[in-house]
Amino acid sequence: xxxxxxxxxxxxxxxxxxxxxxxxxxxxxxxxxxxxxxxxxxxxxxxxxxxxxxxxxxxxxxxxxxxxxxxxxxxxxxxxxxxxxxxxxxxxxxxxxxxxxxxxxxxxxxxxxxxx
Amino acid sequence: xxxxxxxxxxxxxxxxxxxxxxxxxxxxxxxxxxxxxxxxxxxxxxxxxxxxxxxxxxxxxxxxxxxxxxxxxxxxxxxxxxxxxxxxxxxxxxxxxxxxxxxxxxxxxxxxxxxx
Numbered sequence: 001x002x003x004x005x006x007x008x009x010x011x012x013x014x015x016x017x018x019x020x021x022x023x024x025x026x027x028x029x030x031x032x033x034x035x036x037x038x039x040x041x042x043x044x045x046x047x048x049x050x051x052x053x054x055x056x057x058x059x060x061x062x063x064x065x066x067x068x069x070x071x072x073x074x075x076x077x078x079x080x081x082x083x084x085x086x087x088x089x090x091x092x093x094x095x096x097x098x099x100x101x102x103x104x105x106x107x108x109x110x111x112x113x114x115x116x
Numbered sequence: 117x118x119x120x121x122x123x124x125x126x127x128x129x130x131x132x133x134x135x136x137x138x139x140x141x142x143x144x145x146x147x148x149x150x151x152x153x154x155x156x157x158x159x160x161x162x163x164x165x166x167x168x169x170x171x172x173x174x175x176x177x178x179x180x181x182x183x184x185x186x187x188x189x190x191x192x193x194x195x196x197x198x199x200x201x202x203x204x205x206x207x208x209x210x211x212x213x214x215x216x217x218x219x220x221x222x223x224x225x226x227x228x229x230x231x232x
Contacts, residue, residue: 032219043208044159044223046117051219090158094219102212103149103174104221106158 002027002095006107013081013114021076021110023091032094033074034104035065039087047089050074061085081114088112118143120224122209128230129199136195137227139209144189146213149221150182153206162207165192199231 003026013019025031032051036044048059050067058064065076074091091107119142129135139148148165162182163171171184186192196203209224 034220036223041228043225046220046222049220094221102147102219103161103164104159104210106160108158 002093002097002105004091004093004105004107006089006091006110008110009108010111010113013112015083015114015116016080019078019081019085019112019114021089021091021112023074023076023107024072025074025091025093026072027093027096029096031067031074032096033065033067034092034094035059035063035074035076036090036092037087038090038109044090047076081112083114083116086112086114117220117222118145118211120209120211120222122224122227124227125225126228126230128232131200131231133199134195134197135199135229136193137207137209139192139194139211139224141190141211145211146189146218147211147221148186148192149210149212150184150192150194151208151210151223153208153226155204159208162194165194196229199229201231204229204231 005024034049035047038044047063048057050057055067063078089110092104095103121140123138150162151159152162153159161174162177163173165171165184165186167186183195206226206228208226210221212221
């Protein structure tokens with residue numbers, strides 16, 4: 001069965017420092033991986049995805065993620081954090097198993113707190 | 117990406133009543149999904165809304181409790197029936213398979229439901 005794990009409930013970083021939000025996955029077949037961000041009282045916003053190709057994927061708001069097949073990881077990164085990046089981040093994998101609808105399976109979410 | 121709207125944005129309902137949530141997309145999409153996000157939790161797929169046929173429900177969700185309609189390629193409704201306080205959640209509509217992107221799911225702003 002497909003699954004996603006975000007091992008950290010919360011990540012705290014100082015503004016201007018690099019940030020990493022961790023995600024590991026378990027899938028059968030090739031993974032379709034996504035990162036979303038949720039600001040308070042808002043829906044989910046798409047940040048970036050990995051389907052195939054270059055292992056380093058660049059997305060919105062200066063975020064990037066590195067796909068590592070051997071470690072089954074897809075960590076979200078940003079070189080210099082902003083206070084406005086403080087939000088709830090979700091990693092997700094798309095279920096591409098035969099007969100399924102391609103639904104997203106989400107990790108439990110990681111709260112990112114960037115302090116001035 | 118597609119622009120997705122949901123109505124209502126929030127509601128407070130009495131137990132035993134029902135709430136119908138509307139999801140409207142500004143372009144035709146292949147797939148529409150309904151997710152639930154319980155307080156402090158991640159997202160769980162309720163069902164895939166199929167155009168012109170019955171929705172496909174995930175384990176633990178049934179049509180009598182969560183009837184879904186999808187009359188065309190831009191609109192869907194989710195009804196949460198016989199409300200109880202345990203139904204207090206954010207309900208999110210998601211779409212995939214637009215002309216601009218076939219493999220990314222985009223989310224509406226969500227409907228925050230509180231059941232008293």
